[in-house]
Amino acid sequence: xxxxxxxxxxxxxxxPVGLFAVFQLGLLDIKTHLVDILDKVGGQCAELYPxxxxxxxxxxxxxxGHGLTEALMEQIKPFHPTFHLGEMVTTIEHLDAQNFRVTTxxxxxxxxxxxxxxxxxxxxQPKRPPIAGIEPYENKSVHxxxxxxxxxxxxxxxxxxxxxxxxxxxxxxxxxAKRLTLVHRRDDxxxxxxNVGKMRALVAxxxxxxxxxxxxxxxxxxxxxxxxxxxAADGTISRVEVDAMLPFFGLTMKLGPVAxxxxxxxxxxxPVDTGTFETSKPGLFAIGDINTYPGKMKLILSGFHEAALxxxxxxxxxxxxxxxxxxxxxxxxxxxxxxxxx
Amino acid sequence: MPKITFIExxxxxxxxxxxxxxxxxxxxxxxxxxxxxxxxxxxxxxxxCVVHVDxxxxxVVGPPSAEEEDMLDFxxxxxxxxxxxxxxxVTEALDGLVVYTPAYQGR
Ligand SMILES: Cc1cc2nc3c(=O)[nH]c(=O)nc-3n(C[C@H](O)[C@H](O)[C@H](O)COP(=O)(O)OP(=O)(O)OC[C@H]3O[C@@H](n4cnc5c(N)ncnc54)[C@H](O)[C@@H]3O)c2cc1C
Ligand code: FES
Numbered sequence: 257x258x259x260x261x262x263x264x265x266x267x268x269x270x271x272p273v274g275l276f277a278v279f280q281l282g283l284l285d286i287k288t289h290l291v292d293i294l295d296k297v298g299g300q301c302a303e304l305y306p307x308x309x310x311x312x313x314x315x316x317x318x319x320x321g322h323g324l325t326e327a328l329m330e331q332i333k334p335f336h337p338t339f340h341l342g343e344m345v346t347t348i349e350h351l352d353a354q355n356f357r358v359t360t361x362x363x364x365x366x367x368x369x370x371x372x373x374x375x376x377x378x379x380x381q382p383k384r385p386p387i388a389g390i391e392p393y394e395n396k397s398v399h400x401x402x403x404x405x406x407x408x409x410x411x412x413x414x415x416x417x418x419x420x421x422x423x424x425x426x427x428x429x430x431x432x433a434k435r436l437t438l439v440h441r442r443d444d445x446x447x448x449x450x451n452v453g454k455m456r457a458l459v460a461x462x463x464x465x466x467x468x469x470x471x472x473x474x475x476x477x478x479x480x481x482x483x484x485x486x487x488a489a490d491g492t493i494s495r496v497e498v499d500a501m502l503p504f505f506g507l508t509m510k511l512g513p514v515a516x517x518x519x520x521x522x523x524x525x526x527p528v529d530t531g532t533f534e535t536s537k538p539g540l541f542a543i544g545d546i547n548t549y550p551g552k553m554k555l556i557l558s559g560f561h562e563a564a565l566x567x568x569x570x571x572x573x574x575x576x577x578x579x580x581x582x583x584x585x586x587x588x589x590x591x592x593x594x595x596x597x598x
Numbered sequence: 599m600p601k602i603t604f605i606e607x608x609x610x611x612x613x614x615x616x617x618x619x620x621x622x623x624x625x626x627x628x629x630x631x632x633x634x635x636x637x638x639x640x641x642x643x644x645x646x647c648v649v650h651v652d653x654x655x656x657x658v659v660g661p662p663s664a665e666e667e668d669m670l671d672f673x674x675x676x677x678x679x680x681x682x683x684x685x686x687x688v689t690e691a692l693d694g695l696v697v698y699t700p701a702y703q704g705r
Pocket of ligand 1 (some may be wrong): 269271273288291292293301306308310311346357375376377378514545546555556557559624645
C-alpha cells in the first residue's frame with residue numbers, strides 16, 4: 257500500500273456534478289482530489305454525448321457535452337484540484353469521527369475529512385459480448401482493456417469492433433502480435449478515417465486479417481482460448497486461431513463498488529437529506545445522478561444546486577473552527593481573491 | 599392509433615397502441631417491454647434499445663441513418679433488419695408493425 261494522500265475532501269466521480277463540487281468547495285477553502293474510472297473528465301457528458309447539445313443549463317441556451325466539460329474545467333482552475341483518472345474507488349472506511357480512508361483499485365489511499373460521492377449512474381464499464389460461455393475466459397484470454405502490450409506478444413490476437421478503440425489497438429498491437437485478426441460486423445468503420453486507412457493498408461499488404469461478421473462461438477479450455485467462430489452476414493461460419501481476444505463494444509454504466517459502501521440503497525440510488533445532501537452516514541455526501549430524494553430529477557442543474565448545499569455542510573467537517581459567512585462572488589473581495597480575479 | 603407488436607426473446611408477446619410521432623422505444627417503455635433498456639433515453643448514444651424488425655416490415659421501416667448504423671456497432675447479434683427503437687418514429691404506415699427484442703442489450 258502506498259503512503260496515504262491527505263486531503264480535505266475526496267470526490268468520487270469527475271462528471272459535471274463532481275467538477276462543479278470542486279468550485280463550491282473551493283470557495284470555502286476546501287481542497288479536493290477527484291477520482292474517476294474513466295481516463296477523462298466529464299462523466300456522461302464526455303463519454304456518452306460529447307457532441308450533442310444541452311439546452312437546459314441556466315443562462316446557457318446551448319452547449320455540447322464536451323463544451324460543458326471544458327467550461328467547468330475552466331471555472332474550477334483557480335482551485336487546483338488533483339485528478340486521479342483511470343482509477344476506481346473500491347472502499348471507504350470510517351477511521352474516526354473526523355477521518356475517512358478511501359482506496360482505489362490502482363492502490364492509491366486517501367485520508368480525508370469528508371467524501372463526496374458524485375458517481376452518477378455508476379462506474380463506466382466495458383460492455384460484455386453475449387457469446388455463450390465467455391465468462392471463464394474473461395481476464396485470462398478475453399480482455400476488455402490493454403494494460404501491457406507485451407502480454408500480447410507473439411499471440412494470435414482477435415480484436416472485435418469498429419470504433420476508435422478497436423482500430424487504435426489494432427494498429428498498436430499488429431506489430432507485436434503473431435497474427436492479428438480484426439472482426440467487425442460491417443465493412444465500414446466509425447473510427448478516425450486516417451486509422452481506417454492504415455488498417456486497410458496493413459490488410460492489403462497481407463500483414464493482418466480483416467473479417468466481416470460477428471463472433472458466434474469460442475473454443476478453448478481452462479480459460480485459455482484456442483479459436484473463435486465468425487459468422488458472416490450470409491450465415492457462413494469461418495474459424496480463426498485465437499490465443500487472446502479483445503472485444504470493444506463501448507461502455508455501459510454499472511453501479512459497481514457503491515453497492516458495497518453500506519448504504520440503504522433505493523433502486524441503486526443513495527438516499528440523502530435535501531438540506532445538506534449528506535447520506536445516512538455523517539461526513540459522506542452524495543450529489544448528482546447517484547442520489548435520490550422526494551422530487552429528484554436527474555439533471556445537471558439539480559446536481560449543481562446539490563453541490564452548493566453540500567459544500568456548506570462539508571465545511572463543518574473540514575473547518576469546524578471557522579464560522580461560515582454567506583457571500584456573493586460579485587461583491588466579496590475574499591471570494592474574488594480565491595478566484596484569482598482580485 | 600397504430601398497433602405495434604413486440605415479441606420478446608422468451609416468446610412473450612406485447613401488442614400495444616403507439617402514439618403517432620412518438621418512437622418505438624417510447625412505446626415499449628410506456629408498456630413495460632423491459633427487454634428494451636434505453637439507457638440514454640433515446641438520444642442514439644447507448645445502443646441498448648435494439649429491435650430486430652420483422653422481415654416483412656423491414657422495407658416499410660427503412661434502413662438506419664449513418665449515425666444509427668455507427669451506434670449499432672455497439673450492439674450485439676446485429677441482423678440486417680436490426681434497428682435502434684428510439685430512432686423509429688411511429689407513423690400511420692407502421693400500423694401492425696412486428697419487432698423482436700434481443701435477450702441482451704449489453705447490460
Ligand atoms: C444522451 C444524454 C443526454 C442528456 N441530456 C441532458 C440534458 O440535456 N440536460 C441535463 O441536465 N442532463 C442531461 N443528461 C443527464 C446528465 O448527463 C446527467 O444528469 C449528468 O451527467 C450527471 O452528472 P454526475 O456528475 O452526477 O454523474 P456522471 O456524469 O454519471 O459522472 C459520474 C462519474 O463517476 C464515475 N464513477 C462512478 N463510480 C465510480 C467509482 N467507484 N470510482 C471512480 N469513479 C466512479 C463514473 O465513471 C462517471 O464518470 C443527459 C444524459 C444522457 C446520457
Ligand atoms: S435509447 Fe439509447 S440508443 Fe436508443
